[in-house]
Amino acid sequence: MKINTILTPAVVDELYFTGKTTIAIDVLRATTTIIAALNNGAKEIIPVGSLEFVHKASGDTFGGKTIRGGEKNMKKIDGFDLGNSPLEYTRETIEGKSIIFFTTNGTKAITKAKYSTALYLMAFSNLDTVVNKFANYEGDFEIICAGRNNEISLEDAVCAGMLISKLREVRDDIELTDPALIAYTLYWKFGKNIPALFDIAEHGKLLKENGFYDDIKYCSQLSIIDKIPVFSNNSLKFLN
Ligand code: MLT
Numbered sequence: 001m002k003i004n005t006i007l008t009p010a011v012v013d014e015l016y017f018t019g020k021t022t023i024a025i026d027v028l029r030a031t032t033t034i035i036a037a038l039n040n041g042a043k044e045i046i047p048v049g050s051l052e053f054v055h056k057a058s059g060d061t062f063g064g065k066t067i068r069g070g071e072k073n074m075k076k077i078d079g080f081d082l083g084n085s086p087l088e089y090t091r092e093t094i095e096g097k098s099i100i101f102f103t104t105n106g107t108k109a110i111t112k113a114k115y116s117t118a119l120y121l122m123a124f125s126n127l128d129t130v131v132n133k134f135a136n137y138e139g140d141f142e143i144i145c146a147g148r149n150n151e152i153s154l155e156d157a158v159c160a161g162m163l164i165s166k167l168r169e170v171r172d173d174i175e176l177t178d179p180a181l182i183a184y185t186l187y188w189k190f191g192k193n194i195p196a197l198f199d200i201a202e203h204g205k206l207l208k209e210n211g212f213y214d215d216i217k218y219c220s221q222l223s224i225i226d227k228i229p230v231f232s233n234n235s236l237k238f239l240n
Helices: 030-039 050-056 108-114 124-136 154-170 178-190 194-200 201-209 211-219
Strands: 002-006 020-027 045-047 066-073 099-102 116-120 141-145 228-234 236-240
Touching: 002 030, 002 178, 020 099, 020 108, 020 154, 020 194, 020 201, 030 045, 030 108, 030 116, 030 124, 030 228, 030 236, 045 108, 050 066, 050 099, 050 211, 108 236, 124 154, 141 154, 141 201, 154 178, 154 201, 178 194, 194 201, 194 211, 201 211
Parallel strands: 002 141, 020 116, 020 141, 045 099, 066 099
Antiparallel strands: 045 236, 116 228, 228 236
């Protein structure tokens, strides 16, 4: 099995993903929030890559129970129902609803990978379930890290590296590309203490400076959800 890691979406285009199996990661905070929202009963998440599209889609586009979530500069966007905090996506707020979701980096990475044959989402919160899914997987796969503003972000690379490391514990046929080896190495250097990782990572520091302490705490939890979002027919739902 060969694993490649795309450390920033800037290095690939949409067509790169045709025929590929892909796992998308945006630990802070988009994929963590999407996993939390689906776990709290959201019907589906529709990830969008541009704000223009969100504004075009009206409240009843997806059957009358559509809300909008996401962020710009970490903050809720004017006219949106929710921001990008996993803690906002409570069962009371979102159960049964379709959520059109836009974030600066996360949903751009997800939509960039939309032509993958299979596209899954991961964060620290569902990592072990992804490990189990790929423990016996036959074939190669890609990990796309959302990064930040076309740069690499430490926490996404470390999360990718943790997946690689845990897979290496259960199978001995894993071949890594150089970027995957970089992610794996970063995991060994920075991945043993996730709160400490968020203390030094740029995006972690920024979220703290903006008061999102509880989000940071939530995003640092390892394997608290045993489900994997999968992208199909333009939306994300949990894999059965
Ligand atoms: C993003 O997609 O850029 C992030 O999820 C930003 C954030 O933390 O709100």
